[in-house]
Each structure stands twice: as C-alpha cells, then as structure tokens.
Amino acid sequence: MNFSNLFRKKSIQDILNQVAKNESDGHQSLGKHLKARDLTAFGIAAIIGAGIFSTIGKASYDGGPAVIFLFLFTAIACSFAAFAYAEFASMVPVSGSAYTYSYVAFGELIAWIIGWALIMEYAIGNITVAISWSDYFTGLLDSIGVHMPQWIQMDYLTASNGFKEATALMSGGKSFENLSDGLQIAYTAYTTSPTIGSLHFIADLPALLIIVIITALVYRGMKESRNASNLMVVVKLCIILLVIAVGIFHIDTNNWHPFAPNGVGGILKGVSAVFFAYIGFDAISTTAEECKDPQRDLPRGMMWAIIICTILYIIIALVLTGMVNYTDLNVGDPLAFVFDKLNLQWMSGIIGVSAVIAMASVLLVFQMGQPRIWMSMSRDGLLPKRFSKVHPKFQTPSYATIVTGFVVAIPALFLNLTMVTDLCSIGTLFAFVLVCAGVLVLQNKPNISRGKFKTPYLNSKYIFPLLMVVGLVFAFTKFKQDTLNFISNEKQIKNPTEIITALGEDGTKKVFDFLTDKTIGNEKPTDLEELLSTYYEDEAQYKNVIDSLPISENQKYESGMSLFKHKIPMWIFLFTLIGLLVWSWKQNLSLIPLLGLICCLYMMSQLSIWNWIYFTCWLLIGLVIYFGFSYKNSKLNIQENNVT
Secondary structure, three states: OEEEEEEEEOOHHHHHHHOOOOOOOOOOOOOOEEEEHHHHHHHHHHHHHHHHHHHHHHHHHHHHHHHHHHHHHHHHHHHHHHHHHHHHHHOOOOOHHHHHHHHHHOHHHHHHHHHHHHHHHHHHHHHHHHHHHHHHHHHHHOOOHHHHHHHHOHHHHOOOOOOOOHHHEEEEEEOHOOOOOHHHHHHHHHHHOOEEOOOOOOOOHHHHHHHHHHHHHHHHHHHHHHHHHHHHHHHHHHHHHHHHHHHHHHHOHHHHHOOOOOOHHHHHHHHHHHHHHHOOOHHHHHHHHHHHOHHHHHHHHHHHHHHHHHHHHHHHHHHHHHOHHHHHHOOOOOHHHHHHHHHHHHHHHHHHHHHHHHHHHHHHHHHHHHHHHHHHHHOOOOOOOOHOOOOOOOOOOHHHHHHHHHHHHHHHHHHHHHHHHHHHHHHHHHHHHHHHHHHHOOOOOOOOOOOOOOOOOOOOHHHHHHHHHHHHHHHHHHHHHHHHHHHOOOOOOOOOOHHOOOOOHHHHHHHHHHHHHHHHHHHHHOOHHHHHHHOOOOHHHHHHHHHHHHHOOOOOOHHHHHHHHHOOOOOOOHHHHHHHHHHHHOOEEEEHOOOOOOOOHHHHOOOOHHHHHHHHHHHHHHHHHHHHHHHOOHHHHHHHHHHO
C-alpha cells in the first residue's frame, strides 16, 4: 500500500463530471425542486427543535439572562463555519456536504473519516431527536389523560442507571417521593417492566414509531418532504411568535437582575447544549443536487436560517428569564413550565403540540441528510454500489434511506439521551473543524475553480496573535485562580451525589452514622444527600465537613490522573492554538474560517474525555472498514490500477 495513495484527491471538475455521468452509469439523477426559500425553511426546521423547547432551560439556569450572549457566541461560531460550508457548496454543488469538500481539500482518507464522523451528526443526531420527540409526545398524551406504561417510553440505559442511582440514594435514607422526577420514572420503568429471566424489556416504542413515519416520507420524495417541512416550519414559527407575544406582557424586569449571576463561567457552562440547538444548518448542503441554483441559493439559505433562528432564540431567552427567575428554569420543558407557573395552562397545551411538530421537522431534515452522504460515498466506491441507487419514480436515494431508518430506529429503542447528544455534538464539531480547515488549505491554490460565493478575506497574521495575547491577559487576571488550578491540576472536591453514589451500602451507613452523631437537636436527618447538600452552598464549610468524613481521600476528592484526564481535550485545544498561530503567520490565513475552526475546536474541548474516547473508538471502527473494503474499491484506486 502506497502511503501517498491514502491522500489522493478528487478535483472539482472530476466531481462535477461524475455527477453528469450518473445516468449513463445506471444511477438516475435526483429531482431538482429546491429554492432559497425552501433551503431557509429546511435550516429553520433543523435548528428550531430541541434547543428552543428543552436545552434553553438548563442553559438559562446556568447563565441567567446573560445566556443571550452564549446564543450570540454560538451563532457567530456557526456563522463562521457556515461561511466555509457556503464557499465549498458554491465550488462543489453536489450532495456529500463535508465529506465531498474534504475529498477535494485533504484527500481520500480524511474524506472517509469525515464521512464516517458525519454518521454521528445525522444518524446519531436523529436518535437524540427521536428520543426527545418521544418524551414530548408521551407528555402530551399524559396531559389529555392517556397514560402509557413507563417501560415502553424509555430507553434501557436510562432506566437501568436510574434504578441503580435511586437504589443508592434510598439506601442513604432518601425516600422514593423525594427522588427527582426523572429518577422516580426510571425506577418505576425498571421495576414494572416485563422480564425474561434477569433481562428487563425496556424500549422507547414512540421513538421507533416517529422514525418509521419520517423515513417513509423521506423515501417518498423531496417534493413531499419539502412541502411537509415548510408546513411544519410555518406552524412552529406561529407558535413561537405567539409565545413571545403573550409572554412579553408577563415580563418582570426585576428577574433580569443580576443579569449574569454566575459570570462568564456560568454562561459558557451551557455551550455544548446551546450548540446542539444550532446543529442542522449544514444539512442544507446535502441537498445541493436537488437545488435549482445551488451556487446562489445554498449560501443564502444557510445564512438566513442562522440569522432568523438566532434572533428567535435571543428573544425567547429574554422572555423566559423575564417571566420567571432564572433559578426556576432547570427543567426539561421550560416554555410549558413558565406558562404553567403563571397559570396560563392553555398556552402549555399549545406549546406541547408545537414541540411535537418541531421535533418531527428536525427529524425530517436529518433523515434526508444521512442517505445523501452515503450516496456520495458510494459513488466514489467507498461504500457498496447499492447505497447510490436512486429510486426511478421518487428520485430519492432509496436503499440508503431505508438503511438510515434502521440505523436510527434500533438504537433509539435502547440508547441513553445524554450519550447520543454528546456523540452527535462531537461528530458535528469535528466536521465543522475540517470544513473550515479545508477552506484555509485551498485559499492560496490558484488552480481551484471558485463558485459564486467566497468568504470575505481578512488577513489573520496580526489579528490572531493579538487575540491570543488578549485571551492570555484575561485568563491570568479575571480568572487567575481557575487558570492556575487548571495548570497545576489542583484537586477538586466532589459534590454530594458523586460521593454518595460511589460509597456503597457499608460506606453510606458509616458516613450517615458519623454525620448524624454530630447533629444537634432532637430531629435527626434521614436523607444523607440532603444532609450533605445543606453544607454544599458554603464552600469552606462543605470542605471542612468532607475532610472530616471517615472515608478515603479518593472518595472525597478527584485528583491526579483521574482529574487530569478530563482536562486532556482542553490541552489539545491549547496546543492546536499554537500550531494555528504559526500556520496563520506563515500563510496569511483568512480570519473568518480560522475563527470558525477555533470556535468549533473550543466547543469540542468542552465535551468530556469519555466523548473523545467514544469518538476515537468510532473512528477506529471506520478505519477498519476503510482498509478492509473502501481503499481497494475506491474509484480513484481502480483508475490508478487501470492506468498502470
């Protein structure tokens, strides 16, 4: 195997010629039905979903009313990436998105890696949305008196882990009624589920149902998908505008003080959740071959979608934090919650219906994206030929659409929501990083044909070093102690839940007896977590109490390698910054795609080390498939062998 062959590239002209020859090769062309308005609607359909109906609550709880700056930061970061996507889409107006762009910029191996990673955005992202849709749908049924058993509306991992955590907390004295709603539901699902031997049957059947319906719609045709998407976008925009119109009259400006109660750290704490709200705008690029004028309309569709959704997110965040105090917003359904709190239950019902529609529209866009990625990879020989089969009547990638349905539906029955959300985020961010890097790689190559859209050029040679200096000054002044603790790997005290769930039954009893012996008065506490939490608000007092507990040091603190491993993603980010600094100085890199790369890499660094490990394992599986099948079946490889 020749190492240089791993990075063999496709020219833009070769890609366009290949698309033109599809019909003669037995592959029918895709139907061209989309205009800029439709692409903008697809972008809004993909972006306004789980973010505005769920994650905005937790982000507002962490950052307070100042969470609007997080939405702005994330929108700017996505806009930087959108510029890069738009430039590539204008140069290479074919299906394939970041996969095809990477084939042009970096070569085959990187293209395969990004194509494999995109499965995490589209397929695994849809698993996340399907699970969220199921939660809203079953909640809507509950509100009208239709109650489904818990074990058919929850995944196995959530139920199993919730059962274990609930059991540990109850052994520490907490009553079932005092457990969180989520733990109560998980415990009930696990204990009431049917069993075969020791195996509990727990599966999210509503999630399966919506995936089957959406897959059938996507299979049926782009025109039908477009019409359904446009209708759902109109409905949910009307609902959101109604929420704003009603909510604005219930705003108490006192709730906006303090505006940033937890500082910059609190605002940035919700970065991955808010970023997930923006995932999907790039799915527009997978429809390039179905656009009437992709070079003009794709850039417009992406930009308008991000602008419209950002304005709506900011207004909604201000309305929510103005209607109730930000501390009340740590809930899964914040829009419905605030109207319930203000005794406007009729609005809660409307929001429930809107959430179900919004989630379905996100599913629709993502379910269109994945088959078109696989179709492009199949055309290049990296996947079996049948993945590029286009239905003669419906003009959709039929086989790839059906496979996508199975890939999304089966894991949605059993996988945990948090796990798939983070996997989706890291796969998407990785794609964004490579697309931005691709624009930087190609910027100075004179033999590349350019499209109608080009990212505005600003030389980063002096601006980027200046930004680095400002960042360092900020870190060692405003956040001096946090920065020093990060560098020195200073040990961190665990929170009450982390301590209790790791103690075991004997350890729990020992700690409980120790603390209750110290309690003054006749009333002895019965809930260990509640007892520890009473000290947690006072940092110094909590530390003194934890230091006195009769348990080992590693049960009290996280330190050494167990602490450092969580900082590895941030160290990767910092060392990459140094490399980018040198590259930008030597090559006069364009500032906008460079900032896009940095912002997306920073958001990757905020994800846990376990997400990086899972992502690495996923990429290794992909490399096994590449070297086992794709390398030798690649059309570029076949062409090279025919020449020799």
